[in-house]
Structure formats: C-alpha cells, structure tokens
Amino acid sequence: xxxxxxxxxxxxxxxxxVECRSCxxxxxxxxxxxxxINYADTEKVKVPIIxxxxxxxxxxxxxxNDAMYQDExxxxxxxxxxxxxxxxxxxxCPFGVLTDEMIKHxxxxxxxxxxxxxxxxxxxxxxxxxxxxxxxGEVGTVEDTKLLLLSTRTTGHHPLKRR
Amino acid sequence: MVSLKSKDTRCSLCSLACFLxxxxxxxxxxxxxxxxxxxxxxxxxxNRGNMTAELLAHIRRIDAAKFCGxxxxxxxxxxxxxxxxxxxxxxxxTLLIDGNLPAEDIAAALALAAGSHGKIAASVYxxxxxxxxxxxxxxxxxxxxxxxxxxxxxxxxxVGDAFATHPVISKPVHALRKRNVxxxxxxxxxxxxxxxxFATHPLLVRPGTESRVLAALAxxxxxxxxxxLSCEVGRAASESGLPEGALAAAAAAVAGAKKLGVLVRAxxxxxxxxxQIGLLSGLIASAKAGGVTACLTYGNALGAYRLARxxxxxxxxxxxxxxxxxxxVVSVLSRQECNRTLDGIRTLVAAAQLPTLxxxxxxxxxPLAFNFEAGGTTVTGSGEVITVESLAEAxxxxxxxxxxxxxxxxxMGLRGVERKVDRSVLETMPEVDVRAxxxxxxxxxxxxxxxxxxxxxxxxxxxxxxxxxxxxxEWPKYMAPNPVATMNVDDAGPLGIKSGxxxxxxxxxxxxxxxxxxxxxxxxxxxxxxxxxxxxxxxxPWNMARRTGPVAVKIQKAGSET
Numbered sequence: 001x002x003x004x005x006x007x008x009x010x011x012x013x014x015x016x017x018v019e020c021r022s023c024x025x026x027x028x029x030x031x032x033x034x035x036x037i038n039y040a041d042t043e044k045v046k047v048p049i050i051x052x053x054x055x056x057x058x059x060x061x062x063x064x065n066d067a068m069y070q071d072e073x074x075x076x077x078x079x080x081x082x083x084x085x086x087x088x089x090x091x092x093c094p095f096g097v098l099t100d101e102m103i104k105h106x107x108x109x110x111x112x113x114x115x116x117x118x119x120x121x122x123x124x125x126x127x128x129x130x131x132x133x134x135x136x137g138e139v140g141t142v143e144d145t146k147l148l149l150l151s152t153r154t155t156g157h158h159p160l161k162r163r
Numbered sequence: 164m165v166s167l168k169s170k171d172t173r174c175s176l177c178s179l180a181c182f183l184x185x186x187x188x189x190x191x192x193x194x195x196x197x198x199x200x201x202x203x204x205x206x207x208x209x210n211r212g213n214m215t216a217e218l219l220a221h222i223r224r225i226d227a228a229k230f231c232g233x234x235x236x237x238x239x240x241x242x243x244x245x246x247x248x249x250x251x252x253x254x255x256x257t258l259l260i261d262g263n264l265p266a267e268d269i270a271a272a273l274a275l276a277a278g279s280h281g282k283i284a285a286s287v288y289x290x291x292x293x294x295x296x297x298x299x300x301x302x303x304x305x306x307x308x309x310x311x312x313x314x315x316x317x318x319x320x321x322v323g324d325a326f327a328t329h330p331v332i333s334k335p336v337h338a339l340r341k342r343n344v345x346x347x348x349x350x351x352x353x354x355x356x357x358x359x360x361f362a363t364h365p366l367l368v369r370p371g372t373e374s375r376v377l378a379a380l381a382x383x384x385x386x387x388x389x390x391x392l393s394c395e396v397g398r399a400a401s402e403s404g405l406p407e408g409a410l411a412a413a414a415a416a417v418a419g420a421k422k423l424g425v426l427v428r429a430x431x432x433x434x435x436x437x438x439q440i441g442l443l444s445g446l447i448a449s450a451k452a453g454g455v456t457a458c459l460t461y462g463n464a465l466g467a468y469r470l471a472r473x474x475x476x477x478x479x480x481x482x483x484x485x486x487x488x489x490x491x492v493v494s495v496l497s498r499q500e501c502n503r504t505l506d507g508i509r510t511l512v513a514a515a516q517l518p519t520l521x522x523x524x525x526x527x528x529x530p531l532a533f534n535f536e537a538g539g540t541t542v543t544g545s546g547e548v549i550t551v552e553s554l555a556e557a558x559x560x561x562x563x564x565x566x567x568x569x570x571x572x573x574x575m576g577l578r579g580v581e582r583k584v585d586r587s588v589l590e591t592m593p594e595v596d597v598r599a600x601x602x603x604x605x606x607x608x609x610x611x612x613x614x615x616x617x618x619x620x621x622x623x624x625x626x627x628x629x630x631x632x633x634x635x636x637e638w639p640k641y642m643a644p645n646p647v648a649t650m651n652v653d654d655a656g657p658l659g660i661k662s663g664x665x666x667x668x669x670x671x672x673x674x675x676x677x678x679x680x681x682x683x684x685x686x687x688x689x690x691x692x693x694x695x696x697x698x699x700x701x702x703x704p705w706n707m708a709r710r711t712g713p714v715a716v717k718i719q720k721a722g723s724e725t
Binding site (some may be wrong): 019024028033 | 196203206214215216333337641642
C-alpha cells in the first residue's frame with residue numbers, strides 16, 4: 001500500500017564517515033550523471049551534503065517557475081521540463097545543499113530515490129555506503145542512539161572530530 | 164543494450180571482492196543495486212564498484228580485433244590470432260599477463276608458455292606494491308583475516324590509508340569500536356589520510372620510515388630474531404620524527420592486545436620496502452594471536468601471486484614480440500622505463516576491454532572480456548578463494564584472456580592449454596626466504612635537497628590510475644579530473660602558491676602538472692600527489708625493478724618557469 005508521506009530521511013553519522021564519496025557516485029550514476037550530493041571541505045573533514053527534504057522547503061517557496069515542488073508524499077523534487085536554471089532555489093536553500101552548477105540546463109536536486117523507497121528499498125546513497133555512516137530512518141529515532149544531532153541530519157559523538 | 168545472465172556477482176576491482184548486484188532499469192539501462200542478503204559487514208559498495216554497470220555498457224568497449232599501422236584495419240578475431248601465431252613462431256615472445264584477470268586466464272597463459280618449448284616467456288604483472296607486500300606476508304606465514312575475523316579482534320593496527328582506497332574495510336573496524344569504544348586503533352602512515360583521523364594512536368611518520376616503527380612495535384610485542392631490522396623505540400621515534408612517548412604508547416597498545424588485527428595498504432610512492440613492511444606486519448599479528456588483511460590494488464593479486472610463484476614466472480628481457488593481456492603497461496610504468504622497453508619490441512599486441520595508453524602504441528589490438536563477463540576464480544586479500552559469476556555476454560568478439568590464449572595455442576598446434584586452474588595452488592602461500600628480506604636492513608631515510616620537497620603518493624578513493632578502466636567513467640572525470648598536489652601552508656607561501664593554482668612538479672624521473680591544495684595538516688617539506696594519475700607516477704621510479712619510495716621534487720607555480 002502506498003504510504004501517505006515518506007517520513008524517513010537520510011541521516012549521516014559523522015563518527016563513521018570515511019569520506020570515500022561512494023554516496024556521490026551511486027547517486028550520480030542513478031540520476032543520469034547529475035552531481036546531486038556535494039561535499040563541504042572543512043579541511044579536517046569532507047562532509048557529504050545531502051538534501052534534508054525539509055517539511056517547509058525554501059527551494060520550493062523560492063522557485064518562480066513551479067519547477068521545485070513537494071509531491072503528495074512530501075518529497076521535494078524538481079521538474080526537469082519546468083526548471084530554467086535561474087538559481088533562485090540555490091540561493092533559497094539555507095543549508096547550501098543545491099549547487100549552482102547547471103547540469104543539462106537544470107539544477108540537480110535529490111528526490112530521495114522515491115521510486116526505490118516505494119519499492120521498500122533504501123535510497124542509493126544509503127545502500128551503497130561502505131562504512132555504514134548513512135542510514136535511512138525517522139529523525140526522531142536519532143535521540144535513542146545517544147549521538148549528537150547537528151542541524152537535524154548530521155550526527156556523531158563529536159561530529160567534526162573522530163578519535 | 165547489455166542483457167544480464169545473472170544479477171549477483173562479486174566486484175573484481177580490488178581485493179575485498181564486495182558483493183554486487185546489477186539490475187535493468189525500466190528505461191533500458193543497467194544500474195548498480197545493493198545486496199541486503201549478505202552479512203552486514205559485507206554490505207556496501209565503494210565508488211569504483213558503482214561504476215560496474217557503466218563499464219559493462221561503455222560506448223568505447225573494444226569489441227573487435229584491429230591491425231594498427233599507417234591505417235587501422237578491423238579484422239576478424241580468427242584472422243588476427245592466425246597472424247599472431249605466425250609471428251610468435253618466428254620470434255622470441257613475451258606474454259605479459261595482467262594479475263587482475265581471473266585465475267583460469269592466468270593459468271591458461273602460463274600453460275601456453277610452459278608448452279611452447281621456450282618460444283614464449285610468461286610474466287604475471289602485479290602492481291609492485293601488491294607483489295612486495297604479498298612477498299612479506301608469505302615470508303611471515305601470518306594468518307589472513309576475513310572482515311568477520313577482524314571484527315573479533317581487540318586491537319587494530321593499520322599500515323597506510325586503507326579506508327581511503329578500500330572503504331568497505333572500515334565496517335569491521337567500526338563494528339569493533341562500536342562494541343568497545345576504547346579499542347586501540349594504531350594507524351601508521353606518512354600522510355594524514357582518511358584512516359589516521361579515526362586513530363587512537365596516529366603515528367604520522369617521515370616518509371619511508373614505516374619499517375623502523377613496525378620493528379619497534381614488533382620488538383615490544385615479543386617478536387625476536389629480527390636481525391638488522393631490529394629497532395628500539397627511541398631510535399625508531401627519532402628516525403621517524405615521532406615523539407617517543409607517542410610511539411611507546413602505541414607499542415604498549417599493540418603489545419597489550421590479545422588478538423591483533425592488522426590491515427596493510429601498500430603504496431609504491433610512500434615506501435621502498437613493502438616486503439619488509441608486510442613481513443613485520445605479519446610477524447606482529449602472529450605474535451599477538453591475530454592475522455592480516457591485505458588491502459591490495461588488484462582484485463586477484465593474491466591468486467596471481469600464488470600462480471606466478473608456483474610457475475616460476477618472471478619478466479627478464481622482453482622478447483621481440485610482446486603480447487600484453489589486460490595490463491596498461493604504458494600507464495603503470497614511468498615514461499623512461501616504457502621508452503626503454505618499447506624500443507626493443509618489434510610487435511606489440513595488446514588485449515584490452517577499453518582504450519588505454521598501451522593500445523595507442525600497439526600493432527595489434529585484441530578485444531577482451533571484463534572479469535564480470537568472463538567469470539572465474541579470484542583470491543581475495545583475506546585469502547578466500549571465490550567464484551565470480553559471469554554477469555553478461557561480452558560484446559562483439561570480446562572473449563576472456565584464457566580463451567584468446569587457447570585459440571593462439573590451437574593456431575600454433577599446441578595441445579593441453581585450457582582455461583582451468585588448480586585450486587590447491589590458489590589456496591597455498593609459497594615459501595619465501597625470511598632471511599633475504601631481513602638482511603637487506605632498513606632503507607636509508609629519504610631526504611630532499613635544499614629547495615626541494617619529498618613527494619609521496621596520496622591514496623585516492625576515486626582513481627586507481629589514469630589508464631585504468633574506471634577512468635573511462637563519468638564520475639571520476641567529474642569528481643577528480645586532475646591530479647592534486649597537497650602541500651603545507653608554510654611551504655606554499657614562499658613559492659606564492661595558493662589552493663587551486665596549477666603547479667609544475669619536476670623530479671629526476673619526469674615532470675607533471677597538478678592542482679595545488681594548500682593545507683595546515685600536511686607535514687612541512689612533504690608534498691602528497693594523487694597516486695591515480697600517470698603524470699604523477701612519472702615523478703617516481705615506477706618500474707619492474709622495484710626502485711620505489713618517496714622522491715625529491717622541485718615545485719613551482721605553472722607559468723613561472725624560467
């Protein structure tokens with residue numbers, strides 16, 4: 001049975017991330033060579049920046065062409081045909097997830113691998129993760145793991161220091 | 164369109180042989196999928212494994228034989244083989260077999276050489292670092308550990324940046340530390356890589372001094388009879404640039420282990436003596452009732468090593484005709500070495516799956532199947548002898564290397580060459596003389612002259628090397644299009660180099676350009692260059708004579724050459 005909404009999100013445990021960028025390669029290939037996952041270089045660590053799928057997404061609010069939209073399962077997505085790559089969503093996203101590097105005249109955007117999730121699988125980035133740093137779960141469950149939660153999606157005992 | 168015969172296989176792109184699944188998307192293309200029916204520690208695929216689907220369906224696949232001269236001419240494979248048989252019978256021939264091919268293919272090529280009455284000499288190519296570390300491990304007689312075995316240890320010693328090149332091996336280490344957060348993790352490396360940031364005892368040493376530190380750890384762990392390799396903690400600390408207290412603490416952590424797991428990731432541009440490092444790692448592991456997992460570049464390195472040693476295969480002087488099965492020799496050897504080698508060759512025959520630098524120099528090109536298509540037996544870095552299922556038919560006339568060899572043998576009138584392997588050879592480590600490895604002693608500590616830097620190779624999770632198969636994929640081209648030279652901010656400042664600048668690096672062996680990355684964490688006087696690019700490998704004495712290790716380089720901002 002199709003769920004009413006997809007409540008699960010991609011959660012990153014920085015205690016386990018080895019910065020291999022396998023999540024990026026799986027996502028890139030699965031989304032026809034679009035660089036949807038970016039990496040923030042803090043010199044100490046390269047943090048994968050994965051869309052949070054906000055409940056009230058600024059990328060959707062800022063899009064002048066209705067190319068960014070929230071579907072019936074509350075997943076924020078981008079319509080390839082409507083996107084004019086104006087970059088409004090890139091500037092609207094408060095987390096720096098979207099990149100202004102235009103690929104095929106559109107802004108690459110995470111769709112939470114919705115088709116896979118509806119088949120009962122996990123998003124590509126989570127299933128490929130070789131170190132077990134990425135998981136697919138409900139955000140509320142993070143509190144049970146005794147990990148620190150950093151700006152809602154990144155966790156770890158000490159997210160920027162791993163020894 | 165590739166039609167799948169099977170969905171599940173094992174990745175052959177490195178020695179971990181991760182479980183892999185491919186699926187056909189409704190839109191008609193292949194895509195990687197992920198197995199959830201395997202143990203948790205074996206799940207996940209690194210970025211190279213994710214490229215399997217793209218490789219199988221790659222538009223540049225070589226699917227027919229070609230004669231390359233002034234005009235390139237496509238010919239039926241049978242015609243190419245008949246012509247090759249005539250050439251081989253009329254000249255001295257060397258058969259260079261890639262050690263990453265399935266064991267059956269290597270065995271067939273070795274059988275052809277053995278049955279050719281001296282006309283053909285066979286050699287198995289392995290990356291020097293893989294071959295040397297295996298030689299050391301064989302000499303140590305250490306037990307090889309699976310990921311499950313590793314997760315049962317109570318302390319881990321890692322040599323090199325294993326998490327960068329073999330990310331899946333981080334899982335058992337994480338599992339172990341999840342069970343006990345105080346589990347000692349000693350990481351010995353000459354660069355602050357992706358593994359050392361997890362260490363409880365990070366030992367960041369001067370390039371090329373790893374064996375001294377391991378000898379000190381071995382001494383404290385109760386390993387005796389090391390002869391001239393013996394090294395006290397104080398001397399090892401002073402020669403490797405480590406604080407004595409830090410090394411003593413790491414030695415105590417290793418000595419205190421009841422079962423020690425050791426991971427070794429060899430890199431040719433970091434040390435010159437990976438056989439000694441392999442030996443010492445194995446001896447420490449055995450002394451602490453543990454074992455070793457070798458993180459090797461080649462997926463079937465251990466199988467190829469065992470087959471080659473059992474057959475006594477070596478490369479002496481190349482013959483007038485050289486048949487290269489799968490290896491991109493021009494990319495993996497330094498330019499000088501290649502020119503020297505290629506000068507003496509009258510006919511170069513190269514079999515490959517995708518275009519390589521070697522194919523550009525070849526007189527005859529033969530189409531080769533990927534391991535995923537050929538299927539066959541492989542030995543992982545944990546010593547597991549596994550069968551890799553054939554996923555799909557190879558395109559056009561592409562066939563497994565063993566099949567090419569069998570057809571050549573048939574055309575030459577030789578009998579008894581088959582694509583079969585003796586499994587007992589794959590399960591047995593060869594006898595290696597420990598004394599010969601020990602008696603060489605530690606290499607001299609590499610030093611750069613005034614005004615120069617010491618260059619070492621940095622592990623790269625994206626590329627294995629320029630001519631490699633994955634370099635034809637879109638992700639590496641997007642993510643890591645150029646080599647990177649990482650240097651310390653205090654070294655870069657006086658040279659006017661900033662992050663993002665193009666720099667020229669010159670060594671006695673060659674020169675290359677890279678994008679500068681200026682950081683505070685890099686040791687002063689040391690520059691780390693991407694190991695995955697041929698232009699960076701040219702800086703090193705990268706050849707079959709095993710002259711390896713860090714080299715002195717001069718660096719300047721590109722465009723400021725005088």
